[in-house]
Amino acid sequence: MKIETFYDNHTATFTHIVIDEATKHCAIIDSVLDYDQFAGKSSTDSADRVIEYVKQNDLTCEWILETHVHADHITAAHYLQENLGGKIAMGSSIVKVLNLWVPMFNNEEDTPLTGEQYDQLFNEGDTFKIGNLDVSVWHTPGHTPACATYLIGDAIFVGDTMFAPHLGTARCDFPGGSAEQLYNTIQRFYTLPDSTRVFLGHDYPKEGDDPLHMITIGQAKKENIQIKPETPLSDYVAMREARDATLAVPKLLFPSLQANMRNGQFGKPSENGKQYIKIPVNLM
Numbered sequence: 001m002k003i004e005t006f007y008d009n010h011t012a013t014f015t016h017i018v019i020d021e022a023t024k025h026c027a028i029i030d031s032v033l034d035y036d037q038f039a040g041k042s043s044t045d046s047a048d049r050v051i052e053y054v055k056q057n058d059l060t061c062e063w064i065l066e067t068h069v070h071a072d073h074i075t076a077a078h079y080l081q082e083n084l085g086g087k088i089a090m091g092s093s094i095v096k097v098l099n100l101w102v103p104m105f106n107n108e109e110d111t112p113l114t115g116e117q118y119d120q121l122f123n124e125g126d127t128f129k130i131g132n133l134d135v136s137v138w139h140t141p142g143h144t145p146a147c148a149t150y151l152i153g154d155a156i157f158v159g160d161t162m163f164a165p166h167l168g169t170a171r172c173d174f175p176g177g178s179a180e181q182l183y184n185t186i187q188r189f190y191t192l193p194d195s196t197r198v199f200l201g202h203d204y205p206k207e208g209d210d211p212l213h214m215i216t217i218g219q220a221k222k223e224n225i226q227i228k229p230e231t232p233l234s235d236y237v238a239m240r241e242a243r244d245a246t247l248a249v250p251k252l253l254f255p256s257l258q259a260n261m262r263n264g265q266f267g268k269p270s271e272n273g274k275q276y277i278k279i280p281v282n283l284m
């Protein structure tokens, strides 16, 4: 197994490509469609770098995996699929997220509540293959109700659950989020061997520092500032909820959610043929 990681510094997001070197099949985990919210303009520089890598290395894209519906960037899943093929997959609890958010946007017309816009929805314990590599799926809620973690050999792809040790864990204050669930998710990660490599969803390095895309379970157990194996649930929940109360709404929350519930598409054009982003007023 080879893992190639890309970093988008506008949204501080990692995209990981997992490659089975024997078959040259790969999976792309959590991609980015660039979006300038003030200009209302999307572009594909980040995704094109991933596409170029896949093509240059003669890889077959078997899967486009989402760890969750991102609230801070738009996914390039649809664009990648158009250019590389592959099946778009997500955790099956996405149906809860769709039923929570699609009515808020009043977008039922182009955003199915059933999850049929995904090629595959994974349940807890499901397994599948990337070439010859075996992948297991864990349902890892907390940050959102539908977060999925992908376990492949000695590596796990955790999306927004755990971050670098000095950052701690993801926020849990979006609708359907739960600090208690995230506590249980991370304690479950801590049951894995210390040598397990944890591939992260984001990092927010200081100016001049390189982003940290990978840690180990052993490191997280020792150094995570918010949760260690011995941290009591009540301490974690109190800390997480107090911290979440101070956090600003992500800049791309509304554009991201509505596009990501369609795999990064902007939806059915209006009668004039143009597409629009909806910003609900006084919702948050």
Ligand SMILES: [Fe+2]
Pocket (backbone or CB within 6 Å): 068, 069, 070, 071, 072, 143, 160
């Ligand atoms: Fe997220």
